Amino acid sequence: MSNSSQHRARLLISCADQPGIVAAVSDFFFKQGANIVQSDQYTTDPENGMFFMRIELDTNQQASVQELRDAFSAVAASFQMDWRLEDAQIKKRIAIFVSKEDHCLLELLWRWRSGELDAEIPLIISNHETMKDVAESYGISFYHIPVDKKNKQSAESEALRLIASHRVDVVVLARYMQILSDSFVESLENKIINIHHSFLPAFIGANPYQKAFDRGVKLIGATAHYVTNDLDEGPIIEQDVLRVNHRYAVKELKVAGRNAEKLALARAVKWHIEDKVLVNQNKTIVFP
Template sequence: MSAGSSSNKVSELILKFSCDDQPGIVASVASLFSLQGFNIRESSQFEDVSTRRFFMRTLLESVEGPKSLADVMSAFQSVADRYKMTWELTDAAEKTKVLIAVSQWGHCLDNLLNGWKRGYLPVDIVGVVSNHEVMKPLCEWYGVPFHYLPVTADTKPQQEQQILDVMDSSEADLLVLARYMQILSDDLCKKLEGRAINIHHSFLPGFKGARPYHQAYERGVKLIGATAHYVTAELDEGPIIEQAVERVSHANTPEELVEIGRDSEAVVLQRAVRWHAERRVLLNGKKTVVFNR
C-alpha cells in the first residue's frame, strides 16, 4: 500500500492494485468510490489466467470538490483488506520525481530531458548523476542539476551511497539508467527494487552483455531492438516494461545497427518512464502488466 503524501487534498486519484481473482472485486471498488463522491474516468483490468491474479488501474475524479487523500485511503482500506490487495492510491496531479544516471552516451538522456521540457513526459527531473563529465553541458543547457560521481572498483560502494544520497536530498522516487554503463551492486538493486528502470541496448533476453549489436551483426539478425526493464540483482533479468524492434538487413554495418538501435533505445526508455509515472505498470512476478491504453 502506498499513497505519497496522504495529507493532500486531491481532485483526481489513480488507484492500481492486484489480488487473487474472485467475484465482486470491480463492483466493490466502484461502489466504494461512488459513495466517496468519485466518478470513474478511465479503468483497465486484466486477469492472468495462469496464476488467477487480477490487476486493475483506475483514474477517478471527485465530483464533490477536493477530498482528503488520507480519508479516501482509510475508506478504501476495508475493500483492500477484504480482497488482500497489493495496492497504491496516489494523487494524479503529483508528478514522479526522477533522477537520471548516464555515462557517455546522451541520446536517451536528451530524449528524456526534451520530453520533460515540452511537458510531454509527466515527471519532475530533479537531477542527473554521471561517472563522466561529458553530459554536464547538456544538463546545464536544460537547467538540470548535474552530479559528477566518478567511480572505480575500489570506490564503488561509496559512489553508490552518493547516488542514494542524491536521491534522498532531491526526494527522487525513481532512478532511470539512461545508458549508465555501470553494473549496480546487488545491495543497491535491492534498495531500489521497483524504483529503478534500465534501458538495455538489445531485444532481451537475447544478446546480453557487451557489444550486443556486434553480436547481432555476427548472427545476421533481421530485427534489432531495445528493452526497458526494472532493475534487479539478476543482470538484465528484471521485469520488462517495454520493447521495440526495427528491421535491418545484411547490408547494414555494425555502426549503422548502433545508430538504429540508439533511436529505439530513446523511444523505449521514454515510454517506460512515462508509463511508470502514470502508474500504468503493475508487477506480476517476473513480468509486468502495462495498462498503456
C-alpha cells in the first residue's frame, strides 16, 4: 500500500489464553490487506491464564474501520474475546475536571498545546471559578458547576449532560476535590482517570502528605488510576515517586508531590488515549 492509502487502527484483545490466537488474528488482517506495524502481547499464566494483545495496523482506506470491526467479530467470537478496534485517526475527546489547584491541569494543557497529548479537550468543568481564565487562555470552554451536599445530584446530572453533548471519551480528574457518586462512576466505567497525591495503596483518603510526614517516609509518590466506587482503589495506570528525607516539612512534601502528580497523570492520560491500557479486574496491563 502507498502511504496515501494507509489508515492507522489499533486492536486490543483480552481473552482466556489458548492456542491459535495470534495466528488467527494475523491471518485475518493479512486477508483484509492490512499491515501490522506493531504487536505486543502478554499472558498472565501459560497454563490457565489470560491473554492480552495490542496491535497497531495500517489498513486500506477502502475498507472502513467499522467494516473491519464487523468482519473481525467472527474471529473474536471463536475465541470469546473482549476486544475493541479503534480508529487512530479519530482523536479522543477529554473533559478535565479541576478544583483550585492548577499544576496537573497546566501540565495537561501544555502537553496538549505542544502536540504531545494527541487529543481534543473541548471543555473544563470545575466546582470553583479559579481556573476560568486558564481555560479561556487556551480557548477551551469552561463550565462552573458548584457542588455541595444539597445539589450534588443535580450538579452531576449537569456534568453528565455536558459530557454527552461534547461527545467526551474520557474524564480526567486533575485534582478535582469531590467524591463522585456511584451512579456517575458506573456510567463511565474505566473512563475516569484520577490522580491521587499518594503512592497508593499507602495513605488513602484525605491529607496524605500529613500522614506521610507523620510516618517519616523516605519516598513520596503519586498514583494515577481509574476511578471505581471503592475510593482510591481503582486499577492503577501509572505511579511516580521521589526520594525525600527528614528535612522535608509537610509543605515541602507537597511541592515534591505535585511534581510526581502532574507527571504520573500526564503519562496515564497519554497511554489511555493511545489505547495502550487494558483493565484486568483491579489491575491494568500497560503496553509500551
